[in-house]
Amino acid sequence: MRIGELSRHTDTSPRLLRYYEEQGLISAARSPNGYRDYEDGTVDRVLQVRGLLDAGLPTRIIRRILPCLGTPRTIYFPDPTPEMLTALERERDRMTERIAVLSRNRDAIDGYLTTVRRNDAAAATPAGRPADARTGGRTE
CATH class of the missing domain: 1.10.1660.10 (Multidrug-efflux Transporter Regulator; Chain: A; Domain 2)
Structure with missing residues (x-):
């Protein structure tokens, strides 16, 4: 290609x-x-x-x-230098830290989405009744 x-x-x-x-x-x-x-x-x-x-x-x-x-x-790989091994270990450790931060961020976003969706669902159904589009959600 x-x-x-x-x-x-x-x-x-x-x-x-x-x-x-x-x-x-x-x-x-x-x-x-x-x-x-x-x-x-x-x-x-x-x-x-x-x-x-x-x-x-x-x-x-x-x-x-x-x-x-x-x-x-x-x-x-043959003959790795101490510098190379140290650099790889450092990068591995840095990746592990980044994974932990990303996991925490993902979990926080999941929690936020769950809360928003729960609040949206509650707002759409006041008092547990389905919203009526003709009356703006009010029931008569």
Whole structure:
């Protein structure tokens, strides 16, 4: 697929896709006219890269661990540096904290929605009786 199609499938700008390629995070074959030609699996790779970047990992670390992430449970890369392990542990801990905050926020929004819906339902049926649209909710 061409860069425009990859951009649409991943909601990532072509400029950012070219940057990922420069950083060695994705790759493309070149057609005779010089156009980039990406494999279908590149969609998943771009989404994975974006997720790792959103989590705060720098591209230099992402580049090193991407080959290991194709098959979960077999993640291993030879000769990890102490700096790399520390950075990964820090990012893992940061992700855990973000998950906790997001979970609390989700629960708060759920509570808010429940309250709003309960209040809307109570307002629509005063004294437990169905509202009458002709009388503005008043019963005669």
